[in-house]
Amino acid sequence: MPVEPPDDEASNATPSDAQRPGAQGANPPPPLERSRFGGTGRRHERASDDDAPVSRSDLSKGPQELLEHRTARINWSVLSISSVVIVAFSIWAILVPAEARATMKAAVDWIAYNLGWYYVLTMTLVVGFVLWVALSKEGNVRLGPDHSRPQYGLTTWVAMLFAAGVGIDMLFYSVTGPVVQYMYPPSGDGATAAAMQDAVVWTMFHYGIAGWSMYALLGMAMGYFAYRWGMPLSIRAALYPLLGKRVRGPLGDGISIIALVGTVFGVATSMGIGVVLLNVGFSLIFGLEQGLSLQIALVVGAVVLTIAATTSGVDRGIRWISELNLWSAVAMMVYILVTGQTAFLMNALVENIGRFFLTLPARTLQTFAYEPGGADWMGGWTLFFWAFWLAWGPFVGVFLARISRGRTLREFVIAAITAPVLCDFIIVSFFGNSALFQVLQGNTGFAELAVASPERGWYALLEMFPGAMFLIGLATLSGLLFYLTSANSGAMVMSNFSASIPDPSHDGPKWLRIFWAVLTAVLTVAMLLAGGVTTMEYATLIFALPVTIIAYLVMASFHKVLRMERAEREGQVLRRPSMAPIGGHVPERSWKQRLEQLRAYPSLRQVTQFLDRTVRPALDEVGTEFRNQGYAVEQTTIPNAHGIEEPVLRVSMDAFRAFHYQVAIVEAPVPMFSGRMSRETDVYYRLEVFTQTGSGGYDLTGLTRQQVIDDVLDRYEAHLAFLTFSSETDTASVLTPAILPKDQQSAIPGGAGGVQQP
Structure with missing residues (x-):
């Protein structure tokens, strides 16, 4: 089915090279001349090039201003400073573990007592913001040009969402969390009916909507600027509307360092918790001795597997592991449901979900200010999880954006806070309620073990099911896959944070991914030596604090750019009644041309020849006639990634936005349902028309010279x-442009009676 073009040139598509499938570093068309928030045709310039963008015109300069080079390069400042911080912390934790643990404990106590409200408020605002984006009209905006479509099918996409954002830590806390909240609740007496009602719900809350909202916020922001505006897939690009060119200098480096260090500590914490848990599983299956030696051996083995998987790319290693991870988790849940207390587990799941949503608003803002010891409980549970989500936010956000090109903002947000969250709920509820069932039966020994040693408590629960060794093996495999997907995604994204990569579809070099996999493993071992899981929780809460600043900046930046999208959309709605030029927006073809196009998948050489023989002469002819009639015409070329000069026709209009017509070579995949019986290549090339607002979504290849001229005039x-x-x-606001004075209306070419209105 052919792609329908946007209604007019004010489509929300952008002029960036990211719109061109497979484009490698092509320069974007010249900047727009749009008013503040894209409303009118009058020019609105920044005071200086260093100022933050104030219009979509300024945003179009982003790819040029953010990238000093059109090829991937290592950001040595970010790489070296981040590495020094992590290595210094690791050495400190290894050499003086007791002092490191005591210092971090003091810092966490101070944060929990003085800044607990700040963490709670931050996560609440993040949830509200992403819901507003999804439910607003801007939710229809795509992560890419308007005619882009998703790369992955729904099932694969959801599997990758789930696997990237869920770590093995969820298995770790799925048993100990509910048992601890039942025995020692944050308020009221323990081991009561009231404590039982909330025991599982607290763990569901900690693995629920708040964390995935953080992922959705950073993922949609970075994906939007990368795929819709041709900027790098990075945090600093998402802040370009606020900071302008400053994000390319020391300020941007500082932001990348904060995100990178937070990511490393978040991943290292998950790896540490994972090896503590898998340590017990491998001991039960293979008879190995539990302890620090086995844990370090597991870290080393996981690094080897991580390097092998992450260097194979998203479409092979990581994708395969993600899907296997999802199916192994499904098999484990089905086994527990069928062989366990089926009716009790299903009743409890329904009640847990109902209570979760019923109490969500109050629970989200709960700080336990009136409870003795409330700050200690918050620091050990809610604040730790919020810090954990914040630390994971940048790296999971990048990975989610990486696999979500072509999705709408609404689709992205709703999928992120529903499908994976529901999977989390099922896992937490089945494990948690299975554990609580044993406690209710009077198994106090199990309850004490789950509280004192969560990893042993988790496997102790598995041993109570029929066919225990089979379930233990399946659960250990599932835990290992959870572990690997987090480590794989982390290594890939860490390499991206420490490099400048123009093409969002590319990742950092393999050696850099290997470097970060090894360095994260070193940090994991250091925290194991310094005290294990508790020390990891301390480090995560501390190093996630600066990431909250990034969350606020991203919300402000994304809100600003969505106002521009809204103004552009309203301008499009206002213009639609007048859009009836001859031939419409897709050039009319004869029936023979249309039939030929259905089977035409030209090579780069063929479209280049057509560009030279038909399109360039047509633009030269129409440009000459424009000049003969007194128009201010500029004809230039822009080199693309293949070294081919793409023609641009530009008609200046004094203070108003110029007319821009560029013909660009776009690489596209040959559809599998095409009429060809065999293919020598999987891609073909199109000649698409780009205006200031992006691609029209149609192909000029195969037209006559006259048809190309007609399209320019249309x-x-x-x-x-x-x-x-x-x-x-007649309303001046950010949503609709201000009215022009009557003495200026006549200056509009074709205005004040110059264009016949329908």
Whole structure:
């Protein structure tokens, strides 16, 4: 099915090279001349190039201003400073573990007592913001141009969402969390009916919507700027609307360092918890001695597997492990449900989910300010989990954006806070309620073990099921896959944070991914030596604190750019009634041309020849006629990634936005349902028309010279209609452009009666 083009040139697509499938570093078209928030055709310039962007015109300069080079390069400042911080912390924790543990404990106590409210408020605002984006009209905006579509199918995509954002730590806390909240609840007496009702719900809350909202916030922001505006897939690009070119200098490096260090500690914490848990599983299965030696051996083995998987790329190693991870988790849950207390588990799951949503608003803002010891409980549970989500946010956000090109913001957010969260709920509820069932039966020894040694308590629960060794083996495999997916994703994203990569579809070099996998393993071993899981929790809570600043900056930046999208969309709605140029926006073809196009998948050489023989002469001819009639015309070329000069026709209009018509070579995949019986290649090339607002989504290949000229004139008439209608509003706001004074209306080419209105 052919892709329908946008209604007019004000489509939400952008002029970035990220719109072109497979484009490698092509320069974007010249910047727009749009007013503040993209409303009118009048020019609105920044005071200086260092100022933050104030319009979509300024945003189009992002790829040029953010990238000093068009090829991937290592950011040595970010890499070296981050590495020094992590290595110094690791050496400190290894040489003086007792002192490191005591110092971090003091810092965590101070944060829990003085800044607990800040963590709670931050996560509440993140949840509210992403829900607002999903439910607003801007939710229809895509992570990419308007005609882009998702790369992965729904099942594969959800599996990768789930596997990347869920770590082995969830298995670790799925038993100990509910038991601890039942025995020692944050308020009221323990081992009561009231404590039982909330025991599992607290763990569901900690693994629920709040954390996935943080992932969704950073993922959609980074994906939006990468795929819609052609900027790098990074945190600093998401802050470009606020900081402008400053994000390329020391300020941007500082932001990347904060995100990178937080990511390393978050992943290291998950790895540490994972090896503590798997240590017990491998001991039960293979008869190995439990202890620090086995834990370090597991870290080393996991690094080897991580290197092998992450260097194979998203489409092979990581994708395969993600899908296997999902199915192994499903098999484990089905086994527990069928062989366990089926009716009790299903009743409890329904009640847990109902209570979760019923108490969510109050629980989200709960700080236990009136409870003795409330700060200690918050520091050990809610604040730790919020810090954990914050630390994981940048790296999971990048990975989610990496696999979500073509999804709408609404689709992205709703999927992120529903499908994986529901999977989390099922795992936590089945494990947690299975553990509580044993406690209710009077198994106090198990309850004490689950509280004192969570990893042993988890396996002790598995041993109570029929076919225990089979379940233990399946659970250990599932835990190992959880572990590997987090480590794989982390190593890949850490390499991206420490490099400048123009193409969002590319990742950091393999050696850099190996470096971060090894360094994260060293940090994991250091924290194991310094005290194990508790020390990891301390480190996570401390190093996640600066990441909260990034969350606020990203929300402010993304809110600003969505206001621009809204103004652009309203301008499009206002213009639509006038859009009826001859031939429409897709050039009319004869029936023979249409039939030929259905089977035409030209090579780069073929489209280049057509560009030289038909398109360039057509643009030269129409450009000459424009000049003969007194128009200010500029004809230039822009080199693309293949070294081919792409023609640009630009008609200046004094203080108003210029008319821009560029023909760009776009690489596209050959559809599997095409009419070809065999294919020598999986890609073909198109000649797409780009205006200031992006690709029209159609192909000029196969047209005659006259048809190309007609298309230029159709686009030009649409541009004049846009300028006319953008001056006819009478409300000055960020949503609609201000009315032009009457003495300026006549200056609009085709305005004030110059264009016949329907």
